[in-house]
Amino acid sequence: MKGMLLSSAAAGMFLCAAPALAQSDVAAPRAAGDDQGLEEIIVTAQRVQESSQRAPLALDVINPAELIRQNVVRAEDLSRTSPALASSGGGGPTTVFFVRGVGNATVNAYSDPAIAFNYDGVYIGRPSSTSGMFYDLQRVEVLKGPQGTLYGRNATGGAINVIPNRPRLGERAGQVTLGYGNYDWLTGQAALNLPVGDAAAVRVAGMMSNRDGFLSDGSGKQREYALRGQLLVEATQALTLRLGVDYAHQGGSGATGFYLGAVDPIFGATGFAGYSFTSTGFDRTQGLRDPRSNALQSSRFVGQVGRTGAVVDGVPHNDNNYWGVTAELDYVTDAGTLTVQPAYREGKLDYAFNGVFRTGAVKETDKQTSVEARWAGNVGPAIDYLVGGMYFDEDIDVPFAVYNQSTLTPYQNFKTATESWAGFGKLTVRPVEKLSLTAAGRYTSDKKRFDGLSQVYILFCGNPAPPQDFCPTLPFTPLASSAAELESFYTSRGIPVTPVPLYVLPPVAGGSQTAPFVLRSPIAINAGLKNEKFTYRLAAQYDVTPRNMVYASFETGYHAGGFSFARGVESYAPEMINAYTIGSKNRFLGNRLQVNVEGFVWKYKNQQYSQFGYDLGNPPSTVFLTRNIGDSTIRGIDLDVEFKATRNTLLSANVQYLDTKYDSFVYFAPNQGLPPNTTCAFAxxxxxxxxxxxxxxxxxxxxxxxxxxxPEWSFNLDAQQTIPLGTYKLMLQAGTRYRGESDSSADYLPYLRSEATFVSNASVTLSSADDRWFASLYVFNIENNQRLVGGTTNSAGLISASAEQPRTWGVRIGGKF
Known part of the structure; x- marks a missing residue:
């Protein structure tokens, strides 16, 4: 059946519509008489310039037009462009990435992402620092699979390379794009390239995106802008220097989410009989701070506090600023090319969010310094090589973080430091014509330090064990700005704050089975880690013809360990992945048909997983922690097809099939009377x-x-038709994106499963024949399908969930000179 489905998908891909495989604006010259064929896309996925069709690895390349068409403003929007990539926004400015089922929920400063994000050749350590980058770009490369040899660090599942347009010598040019749509969505991009004499050029660019929130409580609004400036100097024919500086501001607020349903225990004649789920029936745009949502929340009984009345009233906001500076020196000699790129980046974050919290708020400063140097050359026509090294230093200071869950609230302050060294190399040998053999390796040494304190406060109405205690006037945890303010709030009301649960003490020591109290449970971590790993890649490529090749590879990936604010599970170990790949890239029919196919098997070892869970304190506290949960096997097939049926007709399809399974996956939950709510086995x-x-x-x-x-099946399908109209032309585009159902929760509950959905889009664009100006009408998510992204149960038993964007539509105009 699966084979039949794959065959049907392949047969039907020319008849359906979806986002196209993108074309870079840096393209190799076409052969004479080849103007009817597909363009060659030049990429730097292997740290050298080459055609994407000659690179023996799986990657998706997204061009600037596709980014604009898919409304890609933030990194989380990239999942619309590649079937292999799942990206979603977390609390505040963070973005979570998964590639082919590999990734982790890096939503705080404790842990590092498993997908390497590189901006203008610089590895970005924080997933909260990927804003304000998606404008005036050459392309975005999504590399699928471990990048254990050439990229940054911690690239277990893949890499995302965001590559800006660079200054062009001798060129005076500019471009601008403006857009307006529903939700009062105003967008704009502009760029200007100016020559400075014969040997230098500057390029400045900027963007803005302002819109109202998608949710009924006004949350999720965007107030963002960014600027970038670059100077390129060709000092000699051999020596080129580029300097770049960028700044971005992220305002507005994160989305609060919506209430998916309520989870309640069921009791029968023999006691506990399971859990029931009751859907709220709420629209997915009804935010948590909506009065209707808070009415439901406040009606729910919270057993630990012995009363109803909890609400979500913390106001979400973003006030985050990022800037960076980089330099790139290229020195070309007869023996090879030296590239050196130092960079410094800084982010100052001040944000608040909701989700499962009454409020969560963070103030954070991130600083990173990096230097990468590479030497690329060849020994005759049969041997190419690349050697290099990288230094990365990151310091994170979080003087304040609070996560108020109404019944449990930690106040945190901490500092983390990471120092990473790496040396890498790649050697390609062509022993005979058409055959290339590649060996690459990387040694990485990571040292990490974590020093901090989490003051955890847990509110109780007497003994949490049955029989139920009732405290109808006990205040829920207030929106206090500090631990001292919270303690004063309760002690002034005669409610003790104690390091020992009162219900375990005898009355002579102040204990009580029924009196309310606040448990103060501090978690201090002062520790260091050192991880070292050698990763490598072996590959073979055979060029059957100049436009057809096959390849096979074996590659290993590594992701360093780290820390969590959790007693007994303060740190976690590195994870590893082994990837086996075989594929083929082809052009047929006079360069009008492109068919690329890849099969892969990944063995994921000691996988890190971040989730809400419990530490090993006594009593245990609810914390957000990262654990090594086990091993998995991921198998799949990628099929990418592009067909230029006529001079003016382009059809394309990207299909991914995945077969995944956890070979081992074990975690622990506290036994406080009721069993965990999960479809997994437990004891x-x-x-x-x-x-x-x-x-x-x-x-x-x-x-x-x-x-x-x-998801088992994912695909993007697209159709594009250009209609010449004399000195004008009309372009019609239509596409659809399908994602099968998938899980994002370790409980594997059916009502938390992301449902299978189609999301379709269409546009009509009128432009001049030479593309000097255009005007476009578009609609995105025609079906208004809002796929569930994930959900977590709060203290009142309600599932706070998030979903993808609703239908948007609007108009864009633009021009260039």
């Missing part, structure tokens, strides 16, 4: 904390389940 067990206390736990085993964010 009671115990663990001993570092302090010697014995905790009652459930061992949850999700082995055999499919990997997160890995």
């Amino acid at each position: 009671p067990t115990t663990q001993t904390t570092p302090a010697g206390a014995v905790l009652n736990l459930f061992r949850v085993d999700c082995s055999g389940k499919r990997a997160f964010n890995s």
Whole structure:
């Protein structure tokens, strides 16, 4: 059946519509008489310039027109352009990336992303610092699979390369694009290239995106702008220097989310009988701060506090600023080319968000310094080589972070430091004509330091064990700006704040089974880690003809360990991946038909996974932590087809099939009377904390389940027709994006599963025949399908979830000179 589906998808891809494989504006010259064929796309995915059709690896290339057409403003929007990529926004400015089911939910400064994000050749350490970059670009490259040899660090699942347009010598040119749409969405991009004499040029560019929030409570609004300036100097024919500086501001607010449903325990004649889920029936644009949402939230009984009345009233906001400076020196000699790129980047973040929280708020400063040097050359026509090294230093200072969950609130302050060194090299040998053999390797040494304190406050109405205690006037955790303010709030009301649960103390020591109290549970971490790893790649490529080749490779990937604010599970180990790949890239029919296919098997070891869970404190606290959960196997096929049926007709399809399974996946949940709400197998067990206390736990085993964010079928289909009208032309575009159902929660609950959806788009563009100006009408998400992204249960038993964007439409105009 799966084979039939794959065949049907391949047969039907010329009849359907979807986002095209993008074309870079840096293209190799076409052969004479080849003007009817497809363009060659020049990429730098292997740190050298080459045609994407000659690179023996899987990558998607997205051009600037496609980024504009798909309304890509933030990194999270990139998932619309590639079937292999799943990206979503987290709390505040963070973005979570998964490629073919590999990734992690890096939504705080504790951990590093498993997908390397590179901007203008510079590795970006923080997933919260990927804003304000998607304008005046050459292209975006999405590399699918571990990048353990040539890219940055921690590229277990792949890399995203955002490559800006560079200054062009001797060229005076500019361009501008403006757009307006529903939700009062105003967008704009502009760029200006100016020569400075014969040997220098400057390029300045900027963007802005302002719109109202998609949700009924006004959350999710954008107030963003960015600027970039570059200077290119060709000092001699051999020596070129480029300097770049950029700045971005992210305002507005993150989306609060919506209430998907309520989860309640069921009790029968013999006791506990399971959990029930009741859908709220709320629209996915009804935000958590909407009065109707808060009415439901406040009606829910919270057993730990013994009352109803919780609300979400923290106001989300973003006030985040980013800037960076980089230099790139290229020195060309007869023996090879030296490239040196130093860079410095800084982010100052001040944001608040909701989700499962009454409010979460963070103030953070991120600073990173990096230097990368590469030497690329050849030994005759049969040997190419590249050697290089990289230094990366990152310091993060978080003087304030609070995550108010109404019943549990940690106040955190911490500093982290990362120092990473790497040396890498690649050697390609052509022993006979048409055959290329490649060996590449990278040694990485990571040193990390974490020093901080989390003051956790847990509110109780007496003993949490049955029988139920009731505290109808006990205040929920207030929106206090500090731990001292929270303590004063409760002690002034006669509610003790204590480091020991009162229900475990005898009355003579102040204990009580029924009196309310606040448990103060500090978590201090002062620790360091050092990880070292050698990763490598072996590949073979055979050129059957100048336009047809086959390749095979084996590659390893590595992602360093890190820390969590969690007692007993403060740190986690590195994860590794082994990737086996075989593929073929082809052009047929006089360069009018492109067919690329790749099959792959990934073995994912010691996988890191970030989620809400419980630490090994006594009693345990709810924390957001990263753990090594086990191993998985990921198999799949990628099929990319592009067909220029006529001079003015372009059809394309990108299809991905995934077969994923966790070979081992085990985690632990506290045993406080009721079993965990999960479809995975579980059994009671115990663990001993570092302090010697014995905790009652459930061992949850999700082995055999499919990997997160890995739908079985995904595809993008697109059709584009150009109609010449004398000195004008009309371009019609239509496309659809399909994602099968997938899981993003370790509980594997059916109502938290992302449903299968189609999201279609269309546009009509009138332009001059020479593309000097254009005017376009567009609609995105014609079906108004808002695919579920994920959800988490809050203290009142309500699932706070998030979804993709609703239908948008508008007009764009632009021109260039």
